[in-house]
Amino acid sequence: MLERLNRWLDVRLGHRRWWGAWRARTLPASPSWWLTSGSLVFWLLVIEVATGLLLMASYSPSLATAWPSVSYIERTAAGSFLRGVHYYTAQALIVALLVHLIRVVACGIFRAPRELIWVTGLLSLPLVLTWAMTGNPLSGSQQGLAQVAVEAQIVGSTPGVGPTLSRLLLGGEDVGHLTLVRLYFLHVAVVPLAAAALLALHISQVLRHGLAPRENNQQPSAPVPYWPYQSVRNMTVLALVVGIIALLAWRYGAPLGAPADPDLPHHPRPEWYFRALFELRRHFTGEQELIATLLIPTAVLLIFLTFPLWDGLFGRRTASLLRTSTLLAGLAGWGWLTGMSYHRDLYDGEYQASRKQDRIWAERARALAARGVPPTGPAELLRNDPQTQGPLLFARHCATCHPWLDKHGQGLAASEASAPNLYGFGSRQWIEGLLDPERIASDHYFGRTAFAEGEMVSAVQELAAGLEGDELSARRKQLRLAAEALAAEARPPEAPPEARRAAAGRVLIAGELGCTGCHRFHSEGELGTAPDLTGYGSRSWLVAFISDPRHDRFYGERNDRMPAFAPGPDDARNLLSQRELALLADWLISQQAAPSDTPRPTPAAAPQLTSR
Amino acid sequence: MQQMQRRGFLQWLTGLLGAAVCSVVGLPGVKYLLESLGRGRRTARVVQRVARLADLTPGRPLLVAVTARKQDAWTEYAQHVVGRVWLVKSGGDGGVQAFTAVCPHLGCTIQAGADGKTFVCPCHRAAFDAQGRRLPSSATGQENHAPRDMDALACRVVQDEQTGEAWVEVTLEQFVPGLRHKVARG
Numbered sequence: 088m089l090e091r092l093n094r095w096l097d098v099r100l101g102h103r104r105w106w107g108a109w110r111a112r113t114l115p116a117s118p119s120w121w122l123t124s125g126s127l128v129f130w131l132l133v134i135e136v137a138t139g140l141l142l143m144a145s146y147s148p149s150l151a152t153a154w155p156s157v158s159y160i161e162r163t164a165a166g167s168f169l170r171g172v173h174y175y176t177a178q179a180l181i182v183a184l185l186v187h188l189i190r191v192v193a194c195g196i197f198r199a200p201r202e203l204i205w206v207t208g209l210l211s212l213p214l215v216l217t218w219a220m221t222g223n224p225l226s227g228s229q230q231g232l233a234q235v236a237v238e239a240q241i242v243g244s245t246p247g248v249g250p251t252l253s254r255l256l257l258g259g260e261d262v263g264h265l266t267l268v269r270l271y272f273l274h275v276a277v278v279p280l281a282a283a284a285l286l287a288l289h290i291s292q293v294l295r296h297g298l299a300p301r302e303n304n305q306q307p308s309a310p311v312p313y314w315p316y317q318s319v320r321n322m323t324v325l326a327l328v329v330g331i332i333a334l335l336a337w338r339y340g341a342p343l344g345a346p347a348d349p350d351l352p353h354h355p356r357p358e359w360y361f362r363a364l365f366e367l368r369r370h371f372t373g374e375q376e377l378i379a380t381l382l383i384p385t386a387v388l389l390i391f392l393t394f395p396l397w398d399g400l401f402g403r404r405t406a407s408l409l410r411t412s413t414l415l416a417g418l419a420g421w422g423w424l425t426g427m428s429y430h431r432d433l434y435d436g437e438y439q440a441s442r443k444q445d446r447i448w449a450e451r452a453r454a455l456a457a458r459g460v461p462p463t464g465p466a467e468l469l470r471n472d473p474q475t476q477g478p479l480l481f482a483r484h485c486a487t488c489h490p491w492l493d494k495h496g497q498g499l500a501a502s503e504a505s506a507p508n509l510y511g512f513g514s515r516q517w518i519e520g521l522l523d524p525e526r527i528a529s530d531h532y533f534g535r536t537a538f539a540e541g542e543m544v545s546a547v548q549e550l551a552a553g554l555e556g557d558e559l560s561a562r563r564k565q566l567r568l569a570a571e572a573l574a575a576e577a578r579p580p581e582a583p584p585e586a587r588r589a590a591a592g593r594v595l596i597a598g599e600l601g602c603t604g605c606h607r608f609h610s611e612g613e614l615g616t617a618p619d620l621t622g623y624g625s626r627s628w629l630v631a632f633i634s635d636p637r638h639d640r641f642y643g644e645r646n647d648r649m650p651a652f653a654p655g656p657d658d659a660r661n662l663l664s665q666r667e668l669a670l671l672a673d674w675l676i677s678q679q680a681a682p683s684d685t686p687r688p689t690p691a692a693a694p695q696l697t698s699r
Numbered sequence: 700m701q702q703m704q705r706r707g708f709l710q711w712l713t714g715l716l717g718a719a720v721c722s723v724v725g726l727p728g729v730k731y732l733l734e735s736l737g738r739g740r741r742t743a744r745v746v747q748r749v750a751r752l753a754d755l756t757p758g759r760p761l762l763v764a765v766t767a768r769k770q771d772a773w774t775e776y777a778q779h780v781v782g783r784v785w786l787v788k789s790g791g792d793g794g795v796q797a798f799t800a801v802c803p804h805l806g807c808t809i810q811a812g813a814d815g816k817t818f819v820c821p822c823h824r825a826a827f828d829a830q831g832r833r834l835p836s837s838a839t840g841q842e843n844h845a846p847r848d849m850d851a852l853a854c855r856v857v858q859d860e861q862t863g864e865a866w867v868e869v870t871l872e873q874f875v876p877g878l879r880h881k882v883a884r885g
Contacts, residue, residue: 134724141728145735145772155773165731172724315709322716329720459775 113310115300118317121194122298124187126321127328131180132286134329138173139275146225148271149264151464153227154346158456158465161343171336177219179328181360184212192394192414195407196299202395204296207289209391214282216360221274223358227267227465228344229445233355235270236262241380262347345448346465351475354441356432363424366431387417451475477674480667484652485509505535506649513624514679515574522566524551537647542605543617550600568592569600577624577679596620615639624679629672633663738772743884745871750786752856752865757790758816758829762800765871782871783808784852785818787829797854797869798831803847806876818849850874850881 097103114122145166147156160166188208191197197205220238224231239262243253258265311317345351357365364379371379390413397406432438448469455468469475481491482499488506491499498510508531511517520526527547533539547566554562571585572592580586596602596611603612608620618641622628631638634653637646653661653668663671749763762785769779783800798818800809807822817834818827823844826834831849836842853870873884 130720134720137724137728141724141731144732152773159773163731163734165727165734168727169724169731172727315706315713319709319713319716322713322720326716326720329723333723456773459770460773462774462776 110312110314112313114313114317115298117311118320120320120324121190122317123321123324124183124190125293127183127324128180128187129286129290130321130325131176131183131328132282134176135173135180136279138169138176141169142173143275146271148225148267150227150262150267150347151264151462153225153267154343154465155456155460157226157228157343158453158460161340161453162457167340168333168336171340172332174341175332175335177222178359179332180215181219183328184215188212189414189418192410194299195410197395198299198398199395201292201296201299204289204292205395206392207285207292209388211282211285211289213388214278214285218274218278218282219358219360221270221278224270225267225274226343227347228449229347229351229353230344230355232262232266232347233353234357235266237355237357239266244377245381246377343449343453344445345452345469348466348469351448351469352441353445354438359425362428363421366424366428391417448475471670473670473673473677476667476670477677480663480671481509481674484663484671488648504530506647507532507536509675511678512675513574513577513629515570517679518570518573518624519567522547522570523563524548537645541645546601546605565595565600569596569602572596573620573623574679576620576622577626577628577676615643618642624676626669626672626676629675630668633668633671634661743873745781746868747871748857748866748868749784750867752788752795752867755786755788755795755867757788757793759788760811760816760818760829761786762811763869765869782873784869784871785809785831785849786854786867786869787831795854795856795867796830797852797867798849799852799871799874801850801874801876802845803850803874803876803878803881804844809849820845846877846879847881 093103142160145156145160147153157170160170191205191208220234224235235257239253239257242256243249245252254260256266256269257263258269356362364384367383368376368379371377394410397410400406401409451472451474452465452468455472456465461467478491478499481489485491486499486501487503488501490501490504490508491510492508493510507521521532524547526532528534528539528544533541533544538544550566551559551562568588569592571580571588572590572595575585575589575592580589593608596608602608602620605617606612606620607614612620618632619628632641635651636642636649637644637651637654642649650662652663653665655661658664745765745767747765747767749765750761755761762783764780765782765784766778767781769776769781771779785798785800787796787798788794789796798809801807802809802820802822802825804820804823804825807820809818809820809825809827811817812819812826816829818829818831819825824839824841825843825845826839826841827845827849828834831851833843833845833848850872852872855868856865857868858865875882875884
């Protein structure tokens, strides 16, 4: 039955003849591991197409959907693995293609009548690089879109057609929705079709002319069939490479940075295969940049393309030597430039800090995306996240005077520390320190402010003045209870012992400790002499205080140097908008919870932010 | 003979390695495609106040939207239309009936007929009377493709605690189209 179907089909398709011809292929010499490079490139391409098609089932190109759809794919193990395979296979493909080219040069396979094999093979290298280049930004990550913005600039700097090409690529003046659609169009349609045409010509030429005989090699007595003697080697190498790819994809997956947002500081870098060009460009500035971006790569490509002509020009032996040295010089130059670029970054503290920060933001964005991305786009995730924006706002607006450093000195250093360290502000520990007669006048609190000589400092110090032994420890205990009560203003305690202590502290604040002599605390005391302690350190208290510390509810006329960040109702006239105030306050509050822990994820922001 | 054995073994080995490589992409590929089946389910049931009783006129059906939080793959909508409901106030006792606007035939959105009192589905002209019952083809001169009457939804009149106004509260549900009987979507 099957045989009859096969015969029926064969009369129409003639496939048995094709299969027979394939099986009858013979090797010019004995089977070789060297010969596996071509098949490896081919099968890696097939894997790229297969995984790419699968990813297309979930991916959506546009500024608002690219990153969310990729993070959506990443959320399942299978999706993450497939994207990893797609990513690492692309890198393996570039390496395999280079190895294949080197082998072809080493074996001199481009001689007549095989010139077209060489030309199509060599042209596939820039094509595959374009393929990778159009694929990387599709994730819509900060890194990817920064890359495409730079690449568009480079394209745009080409004399004549440059600006038009750049606009075509971006789909407008700037990176936007159309940029991703255009890149997608190139990545999944134009470049694959061009690659298929090139590959078809390449393979048909290989089949037509057969594998090249090795130089200075006698023909073996009996021709060795390709199948299965060479095929098994091909498959072994492929299985090995795919094994490594699968391991990398399983273990590490493909990277996915934070979604693109021009407001987040970022140090863009190209992928490893463009690092050499990136480094080369450093040595050419201004008008000369064209030399690095256009002239040198084109010249190198042209030199390699003319390899088949060299035999006629220089004689066979000289040409062979020249080719080998050109190839080695090219590889060495490429490797040296790449190495230099990585070496430079390795010792660039600012870059390393930025990379660390990028990873923190990426992780944070992905965690937030798991709860759903707003319809306006993924950049909103980090823009509305207190954990991300809090440290940035603090560094920009507060860290001129206020440090935010834990006991290990980690965090955000102030450029000119002249105000209390706000690390853990409003927490029990922080308030305990403020109410400590020995610490209140230290640099950690009021030491560097006008209040160092003020009534608060003297009042707290007087509370302990002249006391010794049991009396002193009893006073200290009272102050700790008061701290507990004030911390409870921002965070009502959950457990009964804390709640009891806070209740006791509240009585002391209004009573024995005499705080309400100057401060208002719920129904006790008056406003206008010292900051309101009602709701101390809570969100609304912080927002009101940062908005205007000169307000009667806070320092009034005795305010030291702290600016009013939002004194009026009009956001445009204020230093901080209501949105920014809320983000800053929410972040400060979130840090009250566990102030003794090493703060996360903010310390990495410190070196970079304070250096600005 | 030994040559033949070796050849056979190598062919078998090549096939095995090829199958292993295929499975690296194939198995996760199938899993990945099937995983989408379990993600992004519809909002099952939404109970919502959709209109003031005073806004309804007897004999004039009113189309209202039911909104809810909705997750569409990666996007989270805080408020999204998850269904449309036809409200019908009867002239006699003032009672209110609610029907989902999803046609029981193929799921198009049912609209008001030309007279503003009956219903018609724009896709295949399935027609329903003011109580959501299928109209026979003799009444419209056209084949009625609807397999069942319009799907009624649970509906009650509630009083707002603060204003004291009477509101119509509807329980939105999804039903399987194409069946002769009303079956809730699981």
